[in-house]
Amino acid sequence: MKNEISQLVQASLQKLRQDGILPAELPADIKIERTRDKQHGDFACNIAMMLAKPARCNPRELAQKIVANLPALDAVSKVEIAGAGFINFFLTSGSCQQVIGKIFSRKEAYGLSQKGKGKSVQVEFVSANPTGPLHVGHGRGAAYGASVADLLEAVGFDVHREYYVNDAGRQMDILAASVWLRYLELCGEEIVFPVNGYKGDYVWDIAATLHRENGDELRHSQESVFAGLPDDEPDGGDKETYIDALIARANELLGESQYRQVFELGLNTILGEIRRDLEEFGVVYQDWYSERSLTSAGAVDKVIERLKLSGHVYEKNGALWFSSTEFGDEKDRVIVRENGQTTYFASDIAYHADKLERGFDRVIDIWGADHHGYVPRVKAALKALGDDDSKLDVLLVQFAILYRDGKKAQMSTRSGEFVTLRELRNEVGNDAARFFYVMRKCEQHMDFDLDLAKSRSSENPVYYIQYAHARICSVFRQMKEKKIQRDSERGQASLGMLAESHEADLMMALVKYPEVVEKAAMNHEPHQLAHFLRELANLLHTYYNAHAFLVDDDNLRDARLNLIDATRQVLANGLKLLGVSAPEAM
RNA sequence: GCCCCGGUAGCUCAGCUGGAUAGAGCAAUCGCCUCCUAAGCGAUAGGUCGGACGUUCAAAUCGUCUCCGGGGCACCA
Numbered sequence: 001m002k003n004e005i006s007q008l009v010q011a012s013l014q015k016l017r018q019d020g021i022l023p024a025e026l027p028a029d030i031k032i033e034r035t036r037d038k039q040h041g042d043f044a045c046n047i048a049m050m051l052a053k054p055a056r057c058n059p060r061e062l063a064q065k066i067v068a069n070l071p072a073l074d075a076v077s078k079v080e081i082a083g084a085g086f087i088n089f090f091l092t093s094g095s096c097q098q099v100i101g102k103i104f105s106r107k108e109a110y111g112l113s114q115k116g117k118g119k120s121v122q123v124e125f126v127s128a129n130p131t132g133p134l135h136v137g138h139g140r141g142a143a144y145g146a147s148v149a150d151l152l153e154a155v156g157f158d159v160h161r162e163y164y165v166n167d168a169g170r171q172m173d174i175l176a177a178s179v180w181l182r183y184l185e186l187c188g189e190e191i192v193f194p195v196n197g198y199k200g201d202y203v204w205d206i207a208a209t210l211h212r213e214n215g216d217e218l219r220h221s222q223e224s225v226f227a228g229l230p231d232d233e234p235d236g237g238d239k240e241t242y243i244d245a246l247i248a249r250a251n252e253l254l255g256e257s258q259y260r261q262v263f264e265l266g267l268n269t270i271l272g273e274i275r276r277d278l279e280e281f282g283v284v285y286q287d288w289y290s291e292r293s294l295t296s297a298g299a300v301d302k303v304i305e306r307l308k309l310s311g312h313v314y315e316k317n318g319a320l321w322f323s324s325t326e327f328g329d330e331k332d333r334v335i336v337r338e339n340g341q342t343t344y345f346a347s348d349i350a351y352h353a354d355k356l357e358r359g360f361d362r363v364i365d366i367w368g369a370d371h372h373g374y375v376p377r378v379k380a381a382l383k384a385l386g387d388d389d390s391k392l393d394v395l396l397v398q399f400a401i402l403y404r405d406g407k408k409a410q411m412s413t414r415s416g417e418f419v420t421l422r423e424l425r426n427e428v429g430n431d432a433a434r435f436f437y438v439m440r441k442c443e444q445h446m447d448f449d450l451d452l453a454k455s456r457s458s459e460n461p462v463y464y465i466q467y468a469h470a471r472i473c474s475v476f477r478q479m480k481e482k483k484i485q486r487d488s489e490r491g492q493a494s495l496g497m498l499a500e501s502h503e504a505d506l507m508m509a510l511v512k513y514p515e516v517v518e519k520a521a522m523n524h525e526p527h528q529l530a531h532f533l534r535e536l537a538n539l540l541h542t543y544y545n546a547h548a549f550l551v552d553d554d555n556l557r558d559a560r561l562n563l564i565d566a567t568r569q570v571l572a573n574g575l576k577l578l579g580v581s582a583p584e585a586m
Numbered sequence: 587g588c589c590c591c592g593g594u595a596g597c598u599c600a601g602c603u604g605g606a607u608a609g610a611g612c613a614a615u616c617g618c619c620u621c622c623u624a625a626g627c628g629a630u631a632g633g634u635c636g637g638a639c640g641u642u643c644a645a646a647u648c649g650u651c652u653c654c655g656g657g658g659c660a661c662c663a
Contacts, residue, residue: 037606046605049643059643083606084643129663171663240662319661330588330659337661344663372590373658398591399657440599443591445656447598452612456625459612467625478622531600534610538627545618545627586625 002032012069041088048085059085096507097495103566111517116157123149125366127164130270131175134421140400143437145366146283150577151521161285168291173247176263182207189222195233196243220253282579303350312384327380349381356387369396400446428453434579435462438526468537472568473584491558502543509536533574
């Protein structure tokens with residue numbers, strides 16, 4: 001509808017140009033907006049005000065001329081000029097009715113479009129290190145990423161969802177060492193746990209599995225483990241140096257094969273839990289992309305070579321640096337450490353180069369906002385490699401702060417005590433969690449009210465929307481109980497009887513739905529859909545209270561049933577895009 | 587010090603690629619179930635859009651400065 005009106009205005013402007021009333025070369029970016037106030041009709045156009053100055057005439061007069069030259073359109077009942085020069089379009093009451101038939105024929109496909117047809121987009125999100133369970137911060141990225149991906153798919157993009165598994169770096173070695181030390185404690189050795197180790201309870205669990213499956217086979221005396229190591233932080237040493245030495249000692253004592261065994265057990269256990277968590281949360285991936293596979297395929301070495309050839313790397317203090325400042329970064333970055341190990345950044349360059357090599361039209365990374373400083377260096381690397389960094393969008397998700405009883409229920413990674421995603425899901429349920437996470441735009445620091453998310457009352461927007469869906473289903477159950485025969489075609493033929501303002505408002509909202517999906521998708525803003533669904537639910541509840549649906553008049557009843565059936569479909573479609581269920585009864 | 591995000595009703599937030607009288611929800615007050623789920627609806631009240639200056643016919647929206655809150659500035663990932 002927006003497009004059709006836009007074309008009317010376009011045609012009128014064209015006519016005015018031909019008649020010499022407007023300069024021929026006048027740029028006209030026609031914007032048709034939905035009005036906020038119904039008094040201003042259904043759509044408004046501000047073009048007259050935009051062109052008034054360049055055309056050197058009074059905006060209201062120009063609006064008059066534009067209106068006078070508008071071609072007719074059946075759906076438009078009235079065009080008015082208002083305010084400083086707005087052109088307001090009023091639609092005929094019948095113009096929205098056809099949406100119901102459209103929804104019936106498209107069903108769960110109503111709202112989908114072809115905007116992104118033929119274009120591929122890769123969406124990488126969560127990608128938490130498999131060194132511990134997902135916490136509530138990851139949950140926001142998961143819910144947001146999943147909805148963004150689903151929205152993009154809804155508007156026709158070929159979407160590839162990916163989780164980058166950091167199964168190679170030093171953090172994984174620290175995990176392996178932590179598991180082994182806990183295992184040694186289970187064996188009865190007395191261990192002073194390193195400051196930098198992973199202290200969460202899940203490490204004990206993995207260690208217990210290790211002990212159960214291997215008995216004392218991996219046991220070494222505490223003396224042999226700690227002999228000759230540098231001091232840990234509490235003793236005045238450096239915790240990083242200390243943990244590296246501890247990892248080296250573990251390798252030495254266990255040997256390659258046993259060390260791998262510990263390492264793999266840690267990785268596989270945690271990754272398995274992460275997969276299960278996300279799956280239960282309704283988050284699916286096409287690919288779990290392993291960092292190790294990147295390394296073993298030589299991709300990291302290859303990309304370092306490419307950077308060397310590009311002339312943007314240099315050696316300093318025994319390390320290899322990438323001069324990212326040449327491409328807008330604040331400082332140069334190390335890609336190969338003094339000890340010969342490549343940095344996480346080096347892997348990430350290889351990974352991003354690989355993404356582009358795979359030929360995606362768009363690449364989207366969804367990161368926690370604490371990584372924002374990382375964006376310029378990744379883009380710098382792509383530029384240095386001669387890749388098109390404009391294909392990459394990095395969406396930063398701000399933190400979520402949990403509140404319980406009006407007080408912060410915050411996590412502290414240090415002690416290993418944090419609220420996990422699983423705890424959150426168990427507490428408030430998947431639906432509430434998915435919806436709450438996505439209710440706020442991602443740049444917004446979010447206050448996640450646990451009590452509100454849990455409450456099964458009107459305060460809770462998730463239940464409010466789901467209730468609207470369930471209520472409609474309930475009406476149809478009532479209909480069957482009362483042995484009322486529904487005739488959908490008769491309803492379609494009687495849509496003209498839907499003359500109440502509640503009905504017009506509801507139909508208009510249904511018409512609007514595809515526009516909302518498209519806008520939410522293109523702007524990566526699922527919260528827009530969340531807000532829309534709340535409005536739609538509100539219109540339904542209002543209508544429900546104002547009018548009975550199961551009335552005696554067969555024609556009117558079937559028309560109304562068609563309207564609420566269509567509403568039910570749209571509620572279900574919208575909730576699905578947000579990963580929230582649409583229950584038939586509550 | 588530099589960079590990113592936020593500051594809109596008592597609370598949580600929309601609106602921000604400039605448009606008409608700044609909107610929701612919750613909380614508050616008052617109403618509505620012999621009737622399809624009251625997990626609902628209606629009404630009332632609530633605002634110097636953090637502040638200042640600027641650009642514009644028009645600024646919550648754009649620019650500069652400033653104040654407050656959160657985060658980031660590693661040979662960690």
